[in-house]
Amino acid sequence: MTIDEACVECIINQSVKVAKALHADESLSNELISTVTKMSRSFSYSDTPPEIASYVYEKMALIAHKTDLYDEVKELSTKKALSFVPLLEKELSNSKDKLLTATKIAVAGNVIDLAAEVEFDLEEELEKIFYTEFAHNDFAFFEKKLQSAKSVLVVGDNVGEHIFDYMFIQTLKELYPHAKYSYMVRGNPIINDVTLKEAKEAGFEKICEVVDSGVNTPGFTYNRANSYAKELFDTADLVISKGMGNYECMSPSHRRDICFLLKIKCSVVAASLQKEVGDIVCKVV
Template sequence: MKVSYECGPCFLRQAREALDLSTDDEDLKMEIMGDIFKYLADNFSKGTNSNKTGSTMHKMIKQKTGCDDPYFKEKIEGNEIALKYLPDVKKILKEDDSLENYVKIAIIGNILDFGAFTLDDDIESVIKGSLKKDLAVKDIGEFENSLKKYDKVLYLVDNTGEIVFDKLLLAKIKEYGLDITIAVKSQPILNDACMKEALDAGLDEFGEIVEIGAGTVGYVDSEISDEFRQIFNNHRFIISKGMGNYEGLTEIDLSEKDIYFLLCAKCNTISRDIGVNLHDMLLFKK
């Protein structure tokens, strides 16, 4: 996806957050922020790829601070908090175990920033409230048809914390008899799930976990490994979680794929691109 004017302040917000997590050296933060201003001044324009721009910015921060994984603590805490709420979510699903509710739970995981929650927060109320909301775009019939049609699926995960809720949908998919391949980032980027976080959350219970060969914001086709490209090309049926993967995958030809996006539209640029309202929950086929 291409940037909009609103992506500019979002890049700077992310840069500040990553810098604060990477170093306490105020002079170094000032220097790096200046470098980011220069980079954006030279590269931020109409037609710029949003994922590649964000990935380059985070790479600059990691290289200059020497901190390879700024969100390390947030990722651990996100998974731990989500795992504590997993039994409660399972109880909720026992009341209505429809495929749609499992999809909603996976999308609710995309809504919740588990790294920002504590055990004192009423996450259960947020979950129950979101389950009562209708999906703004609901290609659930086509989705179930694909579950019945194919014998394998590639599942592109997004953030830590969120991946714990993905486990429930992965278990539901298993009921359809599909072989599942679960794709994670190869290097740390933001609070995205890498191999360690996926294993800690127990995703290997449901299928083989593979790395995409890159540590990019979302999916950046030019950065993935040859090994992952072969895996991607060998799958007709793909499930993509989160906005970052949507931004990247819509840059490439998907005409031969049955690909479904599960996300919450958390920014105006994404909402406008898809044609939905801000904060809408979506399951749609591209």
Template sequence: MKLTTTCIPCLLKRVAYEVDLCKKDKAMSALVECSKIVAQRASDKISSAEFASEIHRCAYAIIGERDPYVKLKRKSNLTAMSLVGQARRYVRTSQHPLRAAMRLSIVGNLLDFGISGSLESPEELKREFRRLLDKRPGWDDSVEIERLISRSKEVVFLADNCGEIVFDGILLEEIKKSGPKTVLVVKGEPILTDVTLEDLEGLNMENIADEIIETEGLAVGLNLWDKNVNVGLKKRMRAADLIISKGMANFEAMSEHRWKAVVYLLRAKCEPVARALHVKPNSDIIKLVKGRIK
């Protein structure tokens, strides 16, 4: 997905949010420096994920904190863990557990803070959990996806946020029951609320998949624009029978490229992403794309 004019104020708002989490006195300097990047680099030719990565690298350098979201990430994980019993019952009692696990995974995608269309706090998920599970997806290819998973030998799963990963674990369990090898991709460095291997270990979830791969570099979504980064991972993704891509940032990066088969699981929290997916804003998406999204 390419950068839009709507993306720019959203990015600067997110910068202000993350500075406010730990270094309030750095807010003005962070916004000034990030605005310089907007002036120099903003273009409808650059992918929104690449541009967002440049903005957040700048903000992190000014903040001087390796992981500004660390407390929020832990809170999200604790909230999700407190709902595991309900989540497992929801999947177990469904006529179609794998499809139910996909919907559950999207509910976890709302644990994404500092942007519109997401939850205000982890606690809100507890209050709204059942209602969110009952919401009908705006796009639902889960029947076809279920068949494809059963025929796949290897599924690559691109993780998104902390908290969300707890519900992703239940989805990965259901995928494994269909037979394919599961490869989970997590961030190699902390960025926003995205899950890292360190976060997984803190949850005792390091065995969540058959294999775990860490990304290279500090990037929003998956860095697919630098040919010298994530070289081995890109090869695995091209060879995989199916890729499952969680969240908007991964969609923004992945939709720029052609893949054998990719499933997008997310809440379309903003108008540009919703437009790219041909749905209304705030729709839940279970979308299978073969080739490149049109």
């Protein structure tokens, strides 16, 4: 997916969000916003939104003299997600369809997105997710793919959401123990996306292989990935892509057997999927 006019406005608005997250004074706030606004005039419409974001966030990090612009917010997101784990574990243990329940949990976590056009409340989403149908529903096809897959790559998205991804992978391992599982993260801090640091802190290495993709975009941009990440992406029997950024980067992709799991949080992605903002999606291509 390449950017359109709506993406430009959204990316400019992200500079406002960064200023708030940094508790920036008026001078720094003005510099961040004016710089991104100026950059927006020369955005390439052949780039994906995550590729544009990589340039913008690199520049904002330089201006703010801060490597991880959202480090404090990410810590809070992780703590909030962890507070729901006991409730979700109970939901899983009582479930008659553990795969569907775990998949819904993984999708619910996708609301933790600091770059989205529309924001949703995590607690509210968790209360209704189990009663919400997928607007695009390839779940039966997804389940069939899992039954035969010998290698499964989960491409992570946001911090906080990764806690629910952990539960998701645990359930996949319980239901389909014959497969090898890998969890792919970003190569460096970008927005609130999960990196090796947060994955290790959450203990992912205890349950699966953890892979640093090497990408500096808030989505898996194949041509920016390191050689091992490319090989893993190409050879996995099934790729599970979490969130909008990954969808934007992998639509289209050179490979098949990708399952996109996401909550639609912007009009551009909604139009691409021919669904509505707020819908949840399980799409296999």
